[in-house]
Structure formats: C-alpha cells, structure tokens
Amino acid sequence: xxxxxxxxxxxxxxxxxxxxxxxxxxxxxxxxxxxxxxxxxxxxxxxxxxxxxxxxxxxxxxxxxxxxxxxxxxxxxxxxxxxxxxxxxxxxxxxxxxxxxxxxxxxxxxxxxxxxxxxxxxxxxxxxxxxxxxxxxxxxxxxxxxxxxxxxxxxxxxxxxxxxxxxxxxxxxxxxxxxxxxxxxxxxxxxxxxxxxxxxxxxxxxxxxxxxxxxxxxxxxxxxxxxxxxxxxxxxxxxxxxxxxxxxxxxxxxxxxxxxxxxxxxxxxxxxxxxxxxxxxxxxxxxxxxxxxxxxxxxxxxxxxxxxxxxxxxxxxxxxxxxxxxxxxxxxxxxxxxxxxxxxxxxxxxxxxxxxxxxxxxxxxxxxxxxxxxxxxxxxxxxxxxxxxxxxxxxxxxxxxxxxxxxxxxxxxxxxxxxxxxxxxxxxxxxxxxxxxxxxxxxxxxxxxxxxxxxxxxxxxxxxxxxxxxxxxxxxxxxxxxxxxxxxxx
Amino acid sequence: xxxxxxxxxxxxxxxxxxxxxxxxxxxxxxxxxxxxxxxxxxxxxxxxxxxxxxxxxxxxxxxxxxxxxxxxxxxxxxxxxxxxxxxxxxxxxxxxxxxxxxxxxxxxxxxxxxxxxxxxxxxxxxxxxxxxxxxxxxxxxxxxxxxxxxxxxxxxxxxxxxxxxxxxxxxxxxxxxxxxxxxxxxxxxxxxxxxxxxxxxxxxxxxxxxxxxxxxxxxxxxxxxxxxxxxxxxxxxxxxxxxxxxxxxxxxxxxxxxxxxxxxxxxxxxxxxxxxxxxxxxxxxxxxxxxxxxxxxxxxxxxxxxxxxxxxxxxxxxxxxxxxxxxxxxxxxxxxxxxxxxxxxxxxxxxxxxxxxxxxxxxxxxxxxxxxxxxxxxxxxxxxxxxxxxxxxxxxxxxxxxxxxxxxxxxxxxxxxxxxxxxxxxxxxxxxxxxxxxxxxxxxxxxxxxxxxxxxxxxxxxxxxxxxxxxxxx
Numbered sequence: 001x002x003x004x005x006x007x008x009x010x011x012x013x014x015x016x017x018x019x020x021x022x023x024x025x026x027x028x029x030x031x032x033x034x035x036x037x038x039x040x041x042x043x044x045x046x047x048x049x050x051x052x053x054x055x056x057x058x059x060x061x062x063x064x065x066x067x068x069x070x071x072x073x074x075x076x077x078x079x080x081x082x083x084x085x086x087x088x089x090x091x092x093x094x095x096x097x098x099x100x101x102x103x104x105x106x107x108x109x110x111x112x113x114x115x116x117x118x119x120x121x122x123x124x125x126x127x128x129x130x131x132x133x134x135x136x137x138x139x140x141x142x143x144x145x146x147x148x149x150x151x152x153x154x155x156x157x158x159x160x161x162x163x164x165x166x167x168x169x170x171x172x173x174x175x176x177x178x179x180x181x182x183x184x185x186x187x188x189x190x191x192x193x194x195x196x197x198x199x200x201x202x203x204x205x206x207x208x209x210x211x212x213x214x215x216x217x218x219x220x221x222x223x224x225x226x227x228x229x230x231x232x233x234x235x236x237x238x239x240x241x242x243x244x245x246x247x248x249x250x251x252x253x254x255x256x257x258x259x260x261x262x263x264x265x266x267x268x269x270x271x272x273x274x275x276x277x278x279x280x281x282x283x284x285x286x287x288x289x290x291x292x293x294x295x296x297x298x299x300x301x302x303x304x305x306x307x308x309x310x311x312x313x314x315x316x317x318x319x320x321x322x323x324x325x326x327x328x329x330x331x332x333x334x335x336x337x338x339x340x341x342x343x344x345x346x347x348x349x350x351x352x353x354x355x356x357x358x359x360x361x362x363x364x365x366x367x368x369x370x371x372x373x374x375x376x377x378x379x380x381x382x383x384x385x386x387x388x389x390x391x392x393x394x395x396x397x398x399x400x401x402x403x404x405x406x407x408x409x410x411x412x413x414x415x416x417x418x419x420x421x422x423x424x425x426x427x428x429x430x431x432x433x434x435x436x437x438x439x440x441x442x443x444x445x446x447x448x449x450x451x452x453x454x455x456x457x458x459x460x461x462x463x464x465x466x467x468x469x470x471x472x473x474x475x476x477x478x479x480x481x482x483x484x485x486x487x488x489x490x
Numbered sequence: 491x492x493x494x495x496x497x498x499x500x501x502x503x504x505x506x507x508x509x510x511x512x513x514x515x516x517x518x519x520x521x522x523x524x525x526x527x528x529x530x531x532x533x534x535x536x537x538x539x540x541x542x543x544x545x546x547x548x549x550x551x552x553x554x555x556x557x558x559x560x561x562x563x564x565x566x567x568x569x570x571x572x573x574x575x576x577x578x579x580x581x582x583x584x585x586x587x588x589x590x591x592x593x594x595x596x597x598x599x600x601x602x603x604x605x606x607x608x609x610x611x612x613x614x615x616x617x618x619x620x621x622x623x624x625x626x627x628x629x630x631x632x633x634x635x636x637x638x639x640x641x642x643x644x645x646x647x648x649x650x651x652x653x654x655x656x657x658x659x660x661x662x663x664x665x666x667x668x669x670x671x672x673x674x675x676x677x678x679x680x681x682x683x684x685x686x687x688x689x690x691x692x693x694x695x696x697x698x699x700x701x702x703x704x705x706x707x708x709x710x711x712x713x714x715x716x717x718x719x720x721x722x723x724x725x726x727x728x729x730x731x732x733x734x735x736x737x738x739x740x741x742x743x744x745x746x747x748x749x750x751x752x753x754x755x756x757x758x759x760x761x762x763x764x765x766x767x768x769x770x771x772x773x774x775x776x777x778x779x780x781x782x783x784x785x786x787x788x789x790x791x792x793x794x795x796x797x798x799x800x801x802x803x804x805x806x807x808x809x810x811x812x813x814x815x816x817x818x819x820x821x822x823x824x825x826x827x828x829x830x831x832x833x834x835x836x837x838x839x840x841x842x843x844x845x846x847x848x849x850x851x852x853x854x855x856x857x858x859x860x861x862x863x864x865x866x867x868x869x870x871x872x873x874x875x876x877x878x879x880x881x882x883x884x885x886x887x888x889x890x891x892x893x894x895x896x897x898x899x900x901x902x903x904x905x906x907x908x909x910x911x912x913x914x915x916x917x918x919x920x921x922x923x924x925x926x927x928x929x930x931x932x933x934x935x936x937x938x939x940x941x942x943x944x945x946x947x948x949x950x951x952x953x954x955x956x957x958x959x960x961x962x963x964x
Contacts, residue, residue: 205766237538238540238766323579
C-alpha cells in the first residue's frame with residue numbers, strides 16, 4: 001500500500017508509530033498528483049514548496065516529541081474559495097484570477113494550527129455556482145472513476161482530489177449540495193454541517209444564508225476527524241452558533257439499534273434512476289438488519305425547493321458579488337468612464353452561469369418584485385423547515401438518494417441550466433432548512449460509477465449522521481479503494 | 491397666493507465610537523489614506539461583519555433621549571448600489587426594521603414652541619471618500635472612513651420654515667453632543683444634513699413636489715439653502731411652472747442651489763435583510779442600563795438653570811444650546827456664585843470674542859472667568875479693571891490673580907493710603923473744592939476722576955466717594 005492510499009486515521013497511526021514520516025506521505029501525494037493531475041484536473045493552484053515545508057515542520061514537531069496537532073502531517077486540499085494567506089484564491093473565476101488574500105479563513109487557520117498540510121487549492125464551479133464543475137474558469141476537474149464523466153460540483157476539485165488519492169482529505173463548501181453531490185459522484189464521504197456549526201469567515205460568499213464549509217474524505221472516521229478540527233463558534237462570524245462541540249469520533253460505534261430511520265417518500269419519486277434507488281434501498285435494508293427501525297415519512301414541500309432556492313441563492317449572490325467591481329482588487333478593464341469600467345470588468349470577469357444568477361437575483365430583489373419572489377421564497381423556506389421538524393417527530397434521521405442519477409458525461413447538460421438546477425432537487429432542502437447532511441458511498445452503477453447515500457438529521461446532530469453513515473460503511477464493507485486513473489486505467 | 495413651506499430633514503451623525511461599526515479598525519479622522527482598513531472594511535472576499543455593540547448603545551441613548559420607540563428586535567439590511575467609495579457594492583444599513591421609530595424633539599423659534607416628530611433613526615456604515623486629481627482624469631479612493639458608524643435621523647415633514655429647520659437641527663445637534671455620542675463637527679462631516687423641501691398653497695392638504703438639498707456643511711448653510719429654495723420654488727409656482735423633483739446641491743460660493751442633473755434618478759437599492767448579521771435583540775436589562783446612564787439633556791438643563799440659578803429663560807436657552815457652553819457656565823458660576831453676572835459676561839464679552847468659534851478653544855478657562863468675577867464681588871478689583879484684566883486673559887491665558895498682581899491692579903481699599911491722596915488732590919484744586927462746598931456737588935465726579943487717574947483706576951470707588959464727601963465737607 002502506498003502512503004497516499006491511506007485514510008487520515010490510518011496515516012495518523014503510521015505517523016505516530018514512526019512507520020511513516022510526513023515528508024514521505026507528502027511526497028507520495030505530490031507524486032500521485034504528478035501522475036494523475038493531467039487526467040483529473042483537480043487543482044487550480046498547487047503549493048508543493050509550502051507542502052514540503054509544512055511536512056518538514058510536522059516531522060520536526062513529532063521528533064521533538066512535542067504535543068502535535070490533530071492533523072499533524074496530513075496532506076489536504078482546500079476548495080479554492082477558502083482564503084489562504086499568500087496563496088491565490090480564485091473562486092474558479094477570472095475576476096479573481098490573481099487575487100492573493102492577505103489572511104487565512106478561520107478553517108484554514110484551524111487546519112494549520114493542527115499542523116495539517118495544505119497541498120493546493122481545488123478547482124470548483126465559478127463562485128460555487130454549478131453542479132458539474134464545468135463552469136470553472138480555470139479548467140474543470142473530472143471524475144477519477146471515469147474521466148469522461150463529471151466530478152460533480154461545485155466542490156468537484158475537492159472531491160476528485162480525495163477520490164483520486166492526491167490528498168487524504170479536503171474542505172469544500174455546500175450551498176445546495178456542493179459537498180454531498182460531488183462526494184456521491186466520486187465515491188467518497190462528504191459532510192455538510194448544520195448552518196452555523198463551522199465558521200464562514202474567509203469563505204468567499206455565494207449565498208450567505210446557505211453556505212457552509214464541510215469535509216470531504218475517504219471514510220466516515222476521517223469526516224469525524226476533520227469535523228473535530230473545523231467545528232465551533234467564531235467571533236468573526238456572527239452567524240456561527242455558540243454551542244459546545246463534541247468529539248465526533250465517539251459516534252463511530254456501529255450501533256444503530258433503535259435508531260428510527262425515516263424514508264422520505266418524495267425523494268423516491270419522479271425521475272429517480274433505478275440503480276440509484278437500488279443502492280439507497282440496500283443501505284436502508286442494511287440499517288434495518290442492524291436493528292434500526294425504518295419508517296416512511298413525507299416532506300410535502302420538497303417540490304418547491306428548487307424554485308425557492310433559485311430565488312434566494314441568486315438574490316444573495318447578486319449582492320455578494322457586487323464587490324467585484326474592479327476598484328479595490330480583482331480583474332479590472334480600464335475604460336473612459338466609471339460606468340464603462342464597471343461594465344467591462346464585470347462582463348469580462350464573470351462567466352455565463354455567474355452572470356445568469358446575478359441577473360436572476362437582481363431581478364428577484366427589484367422593487368415591485370421583492371415580495372413576490374425573495375420574500376415568498378423566504379416563506380417557503382419556513383415551510384420546508386416545518387416539514388423537517390414534523391418528520392423528526394417520527395424519525396431520528398432521513399435516508400435518501402443524493403442525486404437522481406450517477407455522474408453523467410461532461411458536456412451533457414452544460415447548455416441546459418434548468419436540467420442542472422433540477423439535478424440538485426434532493427440536496428437543496430438541507431441548506432434551506434439549515435440542517436446537516438452527509439453523503440456516504442453506497443455502491444456502484446453498472447458502469448462502475450459511484451452512488452452515494454444521503455443522511456439528513458436535525459440541527460447540530462452531525463454525530464447522529466456520522467453514526468448512521470459509519471454503520472452503512474461497516475455493513476457494506478466497501479473498503480476505500482482508489483480508482484485507476486489515466487495510464488493506469490489503460 | 492400664500493404658500494406654506496414643508497421641510498423634512500435627514501441627519502447623518504457619525505457616532506464617536508473608537509472602532510468601526512463592523513470591524514476593529516480605528517475611526518480616527520485624518521490618518522493617511524487607507525491605513526485604517528482591514529479585510530472587513532475593505533470588503534475583501536470572505537470577510538464578514540461583526541456588529542460593534544457600542545453603536546447599538548449609542549443609538550439607544552439617542553432613542554431614549556428623544557422619547558422614541560425602541561424596536562427590541564431590529565435588523566440590518568443591504569442597500570445595493572455601485573460606487574467606488576463603497577467597496578462591498580452595498581451599504582449595510584437598516585430598512586424595514588430600524589432600531590428606533592416615532593420620537594420627537596421640542597424646538598423654540600422666537601418664543602414659539604413646537605414639537606417636531608422623528609420618523610425613524612437607524613444604524614448604518616459610512617462610505618469612503620473619493621479624492622479627485624486636479625490635473626488628470628483620475629480619482630483616488632480612501633477607505634479610512636468606510637465603516638464608520640452613522641446614525642441616520644429622519645424627521646417628519648413637520649418643519650414649516652428654514653428657521654424651524656435650523657432650530658430643529660441645532661436641537662438634534664445639542665442632544666447628540668449632550669449624550670456625547672457624536673462630535674458634531676459639520677466641517678469634518680461628522681454631522682451632515684440633507685433636506686426635503688416643498689411648498690403648497692396655504693390650506694392645501696397634499697404635499698407639493700419636493701426637492702432634496704445636499705451639501706450644506708454648516709448651520710448657516712442649511713438655513714441659507716432652505717431660504718433660497720423657498721424663494722426659488724415660490725417664484726416657479728407663482729409663474730405657474732412646476733417644481734421638478736430632483737436632488738440639488740447647495741453652492742455656498744454662489745449662494746444658489748444647483749441641479750445634480752438627474753444622476754440620482756431611478757435608484758432601486760434592492761434592499762434585503764443582511765444574511766451575514768443576526769437580528770439585533772435589545773434586552774430589558776440593556777435598555778434599562780442605557781436609561782439609567784442617560785445624562786441631563788438640553789431641555790432639562792435649561793429648566794434647571796432657570797430654577798436653580800434664577801436665570802431668565804432667554805439666558806438659560808442660549809447657555810444650554812451647547813453642552814460646552816453650559817458646562818462652561820457651571821464651572822465659572824461655582825467659582826463666584828453669581829449666575830446672572832457669569833451669564834452676562836458670557837453672553838456679551840465671551841461670545842463676542844469667540845466669534846462663533848468653539849468655547850473649548852477659548853484661552854480663558856471657566857474657573858478663571860469665575861475667579862475674575864469673584865475678585866470684583868470681593869472688592870479686590872473694580873468692575874472697570876476687570877474688563878482690562880479680561881482682555882489680558884484672552885490674549886495670554888493667564889489667571890486673573892496673576893495679571894492683577896503683575897500689573898499691580900489690586901484695588902486700593904486702604905483708607906489711610908487713599909486719604910493721603912484725597913487730601914493732596916483737594917489741596918491741588920482749591921477752586922473746585924470751594925465750588926463744591928458752595929453746593930456744586932456734581933464736582934464729586936471730577937475729584938473721583940482725579941483720584942482714579944492718580945491710582946490708575948485702582949482706588950476703591952465706594953471708599954473714594956466716602957472720603958471726598960468727608961474731606962470736602964470739613
């Protein structure tokens with residue numbers, strides 16, 4: 001087994017026993033990147049020098065027998081919308097192509113404080129707007145299981161880098177499924193925590209009331225390990241919640257006896273792919289066979305999720321992205337007048353999908369339309385939350401598909417925004433309600449593409465999701481195996 | 491046709507907190523460009539605002555001081571528009587849930603008292619500043635001011651004349667200064683005022699077309715601009731023309747309002763609740779704390795000056811107009827215990843010398859003025875000498891005691907010393923002494939004058955009168 005194939009927990013053990021050094025592990029990852037990156041395209045920016053220096057430091061700390069951080073020597077990638085001091089943070093956009101933040105995001109500070117190693121910045125849909133990673137201005141990541149297929153999005157680079165064995169884990173962000181969906185399509189674990197559980201300070205905003213940072217990892221234990229590091233209140237984020245954090249690994253017992261597993265009827269209707277349904281039903285069956293109690297529940301307002309989401313998220317985005325005006329930083333096209341400078345900088349700096357959402361959002365907030373669109377959508381949001389609260393009366397978690405289908409071929413729906421929006425239908429409600437959700441590998445399609453299972457739970461019940469996901473993982477015994485990529489595959 | 495003027499004012503008061511409203515940067519005025527900035531006030535990607543509680547506290551003070559309703563749950567909203575001094579592309583302000591609504595202040599215009607309604611007050615962040623290159627078509631952006639907390643105070647259209655508007659503005663200014671939450675400096679822009687003004691025929695209920703006036707950076711400018719605009723609109727209406735709804739800039743050099751040429755037209759700010767900030771909740775405890783800590787306000791202080799010091803209302807009103815003036819008065823009065831005399835001196839000598847400047851810059855400290863008046867009262871110096879001493883105080887900032895001592899101006903009240911001089915004057919003026927004895931008592935003034943000349947004005951006048959009467963009648 002090569003070092004890059006290890007999970008975070010395995011690597012930590014090997015590092016602790018000195019069977020492996022951080023330098024060996026980091027170099028192994030960097031070599032893996034060199035071999036696979038052309039095929040996968042997971043990174044916007046690589047920082048091998050920084051990674052090597054951090055690995056040296058990690059080994060030095062261990063050698064000195066100092067108390068080392070919880071991620072000491074672990075190579076990770078970061079979605080390229082997490083601000084990294086001195087390292088470009090492009091958000092997958094031309095408008096920020098040369099933007100170098102003067103500060104670290106809170107989660108990046110935490111990773112560094114725990115001696116984690118940041119190998120590079122992962123590709124993503126421009127400003128996290130997309131479900132396929134095809135709107136990335138800096139090149140699109142591809143699915144490591146079949147590089148003609150999408151990696152999913154918007155945290156496609158994060159998911160691909162972890163699935164391809166380039167890094168051991170990654171942090172992404174999830175506004176409407178952007179962690180869970182690519183995790184599902186790439187066959188890894190992706191957690192979207194409760195809104196407010198992880199500080200958003202330093203996360204370049206897409207839709208502030210929906211955005212949440214979370215881990216993408218090869219197994220459930222690693223997800224818990226990263227959650228232990230990134231969770232918690234932050235005075236710099238007024239929307240982060242001041243509730244105690246926990247050791248999430250304590251939930252990994254495999255014991256789901258008496259757990260009430262809700263199966264939401266509406267998630268299994270319509271255009272659900274039979275292979276996806278079979279994988280999810282199999283996981284539900286496994287939980288039941290381990291003593292969980294399965295109940296059918298209804299979330300009647302799920303049909304309105306797409307409509308509500310595609311008003312609220314673009315509305316907030318239209319305001320959040322107003323700062324990219326070419327004045328203080330970012331792309332500027334010189335012009336004869338201020339208005340022309342704005343017009344040209346923004347027209348040339350943003351891609352089509354971002355412009356589409358800015359237009360939708362601007363319209364939705366316009367005077368005369370605000371009540372009918374933004375305000376109405378906010379009310380629908382309350383109804384969706386009520387649906388979940390009603391469901392929690394009869395179940396502890398909800399188990400469902402993550403996406404209606406496995407990954408599709410690159411280019412299939414990139415000209416069809418509505419189809420792309422509809423593919424988010426199963427993940428959006430989690431963000432609208434602010435609850436946590438996790439995607440855990442459930443199996444493969446006949447074409448060998450991964451299919452994930454989604455678990456949702458009440459606010460701040462990440463531990464319960466990890467427990468359920470761990471139980472599925474154990475029962476399936478799908479040992480995290482890496483796909484063959486590029487030349488390996490031929 | 492007779493017209494009625496309708497004016498509403500919008501005041502932007504910079505709240506004098508040490509740090510900005512949403513970050514820890516200093517609010518100090520006059521630092522080198524862009525040195526008081528951080529990722530938050532620069533609007534860098536990923537940065538988030540955190541509300542400065544002092545700003546809320548200051549707003550609450552103003553709300554309580556104006557008898558307003560406090561919205562116990564209020565919310566920030568984003569006001570979206572593009573301008574280079576606004577790095578986020580939106581101003582974080584309050585919209586449909588402001589912190590304060592429905593207050594009022596009392597004004598007094600030439601003895602006529604009136605209550606002016608306050609529609610609302612809300613917290614928001616200030617924008618930066620553009621500095622335009624005079625030679626090239628270039629503008630520079632200074633973001634030091636970005637994020638300085640503002641309290642926007644919107645009046646009801648209750649004001650019926652430029653005089654009332656001015657009185658209202660001064661009252662708002664005074665309250666802010668009394669609360670010590672705004673330094674009130676109009677030149678530096680920490681207290682700014684825009685006005686909405688329209689005319690309508692007397693008796694008409696509906697409002698006429700209004701114009702918005704901007705760029706009035708002194709009390710005098712506000713009144714002058716409004717007076718100009720009243721005349722301009724009246725002339726238009728009398729000629730049967732329409733007033734165009736527009737934003738006008740006051741030009742203090744020409745004394746006219748000038749059109750901004752519709753630049754402000756058709757703004758849709760697309761307000762929506764700011765998702766980065768949670769609603770502001772104000773607890774009973776917090777509000778009670780603010781209420782309990784409220785200082786004496788201008789109206790209360792005026793009444794106290796009338797009751798405690800027996801000052802006429804006119805004096806009390808002028809002295810309490812500004813907190814500094816009232817503080818000065820009290821500090822001076824405590825030294826000499828002569829309120830009316832202090833008031834007279836302040837309203838004549840002192841205010842004349844200040845020529846509209848700040849009393850805090852005056853060389854004469856209140857204790858010194860009080861000390862001077864105490865010396866007059868105690869007979870140490872005469873009232874006439876006091877004026878000379880005061881002039882020296884203004885020039886040098888020295889204490890009256892020192893000046894009197896150095897210039898040897900102590901009143902001569904030693905009877906034997908004065909008697910000698912009195913006798914010598916009578917001896918030198920035998921003719922006048924004879925006339926006096928023959929009943930021309932008016933000549934007493936002449937003799938006292940002589941004495942004052944010889945003593946350089948230092949002789950105690952009462953004693954002088956007594957001695958001359960005594961000696962001339964011998």
